[in-house]
Amino acid sequence: MRQPLVAGNWKMHKTPSAALEFFDGLVASTAEPSGVDVWLFPAYPALPGLAARAAESWIKVGAQNLHEADDGAFTGEVSALMLTEAGAAGVLVGHSERRHVFGESDDRIRAKFHQAIRYGLLPVLCVGETLDERDQGRGSDVVLGQIERVLADAPSPSGDAFVIAYEPVWAIGTGHTATPDQAREMHAEIRSALTPFLNEEAQRVRLLYGGSVKPTNAADLLNQPDVDGALVGGASLEPDTFLPIVQAAGRTP
Ligand code: PGA
Secondary structure, X not given: OOXXXXXXXXXXXXXXXHHHHHHHHHHHHOOOOOOOEEEEXXXXXXXXXXXXXXXXXXXXXXXXXXXXXXOOOOOOXXXXXXXXXXXXXXXXXXXXXXXXXXXXXXXXXXXXXXXXXXXXXXXXXXXXXXXXXXXXXXXXXXXXXXHHHHHOOOOOOOOOOOEEEEOOHHHOOOOOOOXXXXXXXXXXXXXXXXXXXXXXXXXXXXXXXXXXXXXXXXXXXXXXXXXXXXXXXXXXXXXXXXXXXXXXXXXXX
């Protein structure tokens, strides 16, 4: 049985004080939602304060990126050890903005993924195809290739050591959401592609959908088999839009 997970990716939004304001607003507006894990991924400066405030709560906190080296001359970068000391319990890896805006390659994403696991951070591996790739009928090849290149030739992690977020690039921040059928089909393909690497552990990997998830479409997406939660950008910025998505995940079978 996979416990659903709903994560808010705040991207380059929210100062440290705005992050705490969100947290206080969220916990004041609800009791602990049952049957769902809730994560927030703030920008680095907000991470230590938010993690400290969330430590005794039902909310877990992660980072949006990490560097793959232990330490070194990498100006502007942040290591896994720095993140764990700052209170992060997880980290996004390979978000489409990292791939497409900052040019991160599959090789680097693979190194980051394994670095996160080495340091006990839960990596949320983000994958997704562009609209051109989907239109050319290459959507699943691209997505499965992104996953296979991360898992190949590495010790196979257990099914709860990482999470995958399927985020079609054409749906991120655009208001265009994949239909529940499109999400179901891709998630089923991802689950099958995990089996050669993880055997029966593939059944335990949580597969999140991301890309313009909103209170109005969350339940339909989350009701699909193999959709085990959501990675939420824009709608995670306010408790009023984030909480209904969390509640929809908690209610799905
Ligand atoms: P969005 O972002 O919900 O604003 O589309 C999702 C993401 O980038 O993780």
